[in-house]
Amino acid sequence: MGVVLSIRGTSGSGKTSVARRFLPAPITGGPKGGPVDLNAYPAPTKRDPARLLRVTGYVRESTQLGRIGVCGPYHNACGGMDQLGSFEICRGAILHLLQELDCKFVIAEGLLASGVYGSWGEFSALLRAQGHAFAFCYLQTPLDVCKTRVKARQAEAGKPDKEINWGNLDAKYEQVISNREKALAAGELVYDLPYGREVEAVIDIMSGQGEKYRGHS
Numbered sequence: 748m749g750v751v752l753s754i755r756g757t758s759g760s761g762k763t764s765v766a767r768r769f770l771p772a773p774i775t776g777g778p779k780g781g782p783v784d785l786n787a788y789p790a791p792t793k794r795d796p797a798r799l800l801r802v803t804g805y806v807r808e809s810t811q812l813g814r815i816g817v818c819g820p821y822h823n824a825c826g827g828m829d830q831l832g833s834f835e836i837c838r839g840a841i842l843h844l845l846q847e848l849d850c851k852f853v854i855a856e857g858l859l860a861s862g863v864y865g866s867w868g869e870f871s872a873l874l875r876a877q878g879h880a881f882a883f884c885y886l887q888t889p890l891d892v893c894k895t896r897v898k899a900r901q902a903e904a905g906k907p908d909k910e911i912n913w914g915n916l917d918a919k920y921e922q923v924i925s926n927r928e929k930a931l932a933a934g935e936l937v938y939d940l941p942y943g944r945e946v947e948a949v950i951d952i953m954s955g956q957g958e959k960y961r962g963h964s
Contacts, residue, residue, distance in 0.1 A: 749845040749879045752949060753867065754856035754940075755927075756886035757920040759893035759900070761945060762856040763825055765886070768946045769815050769854050771807040782820065783848070786839035788832075802831055802840040806848055812953045813851035816844035824900070828857030834866050841870075845879060852953050862922035864929040871935060882952065883930045884938045885962065886945060890920050927962065937962035 754762045785802040792798055803820040818840045819827040828837045837860065844850045860867060871881035897916065898908055930937050938960040940948045948960050 749850055749853060750953070751841055751845070751853045751855055751874060751879065751881045752884050752952065753860065753882065754854065754884050754886065754949075755861040755923060756888060757861065757890075757893055757923050758858060758916055759896035760886040760888040761896075762858070762861070762886065763821070763827060765940075765945050765949060766817055766827055766854050766856050767821060769807060769817055769949075770805050770821060782822075785818075785843040786836070788836045788839065802836060802843075804840055804844060806844070806850065812950070814849060815953075816848060816850035816853045818844060818853060818855040819857070828855055829859055831857075834860075834863075838870055845874075854949075858919070862919060862926050864926045864933070868930070868933055868935065880936060882936045882938055883927065883962075884940055884949070884952070885923065885927050886940050887942045889942065890917070892942070893920065928964065931962055931964050 754765050756762050782803040782805050785804045787799040787801050790798050790800040802818075805817040805821070807815045807817070809815055818831075818837065820830050821827070823830070828840075831837050831840065837855065837857070841853055841855055844853045867881075867883075871883075874881045894913070894916065897911060901908060901911060927937065938948070938952055938957055939962045940960065948957070951957050952960060
């Protein structure tokens, strides 16, 4: 059985930072460091209507936790499933990590997925039917901290604060909260990852000690 940990939160909440802690080192160069090719998906061009591209992911061997897969590329500052383009591609990459690469745990994070329950709820049910588990893991990062991080990210990129759509960030924050309530109401496995201890919480969950992080309405 494999367990998918869907790390969720708004911009600046720390999704990518959590995922990076489970990447192999180094993340490039050599068969042990990855990245690894996952599922193929159609990417036709005029010259090559049958062209296929492959999703990038990572696999890390852990003596204590078992094989850990991370979905999506992480060669840029922001990686993960937001780089994959569609839900179908994300789903295929996760299934490849579970079924073809026999990962015990799969870390899957992305801003777009964080505000969506419906399609991911259906995917969760599919995985349960196959003997796997899907956990909705919500970061508890305060909104003001998220905004400070987004400002810093803009500054590092040489972009002024005035280009940030704060209304959109506020709306996404509320959307993630609403998404969490939908997951709870549907009886999904929900965890709340405490601010400042997110990685430790994920490790606890992987180790079978995650009950203290279970979400409640």
